[in-house]
Amino acid sequence: MKTKNIDIAIELDDKDVPEKITWNALDAGLDKPANCRAMLLSLWDNDNKQTLKLDLWTKNMTVDEMKLFFYETLSTMADTFEKSTKDDRMSGDMRDFCEYFAEKMEIKK
Template structure:
């Protein structure tokens, strides 16, 4: 039986339409009004054969955290690509880029902040 569920993104904007606060909820997954500093959302239009994106981050998000976020997102994209295509050759190339990105940005030195 089909059923629908919702994932909700709530963005509070300042007077310049810059994100100040962002939250997401996924009631079926036990997530309610979870604060976040950034999100990248991609969708696929099968008729137009193109993706659409919404990339938002709060004005308070530090650059070092954005670098970590982008790196982790790239790793996740690679994992999704491998799962969907089983293209290990491209997956290895993408992983090499992820490793290069981390090395160039010295991400191994970034510590989790309290």
């Protein structure tokens, strides 16, 4: 059995608001930790049958970036749902919602 780590570092200001988020993983092919402005981490707790979440964004994240981030996250969730369940009907419905979301948020793709 192997173990691999994904390292996430959060730099906070004096009010515990994220100022900088960096991440790295050996398999990511990065020379140094990569910067990002937001992250959504969801973990399935099998014992309690619930999702554990950690959602963070830096104070530099703009509203337009957040809209695009959510659109792209929802779109990739549809792909992951289809890949993991083979339910192409529901994943198609999820993609339809993503298009609706992009239209309502006036996201230019």
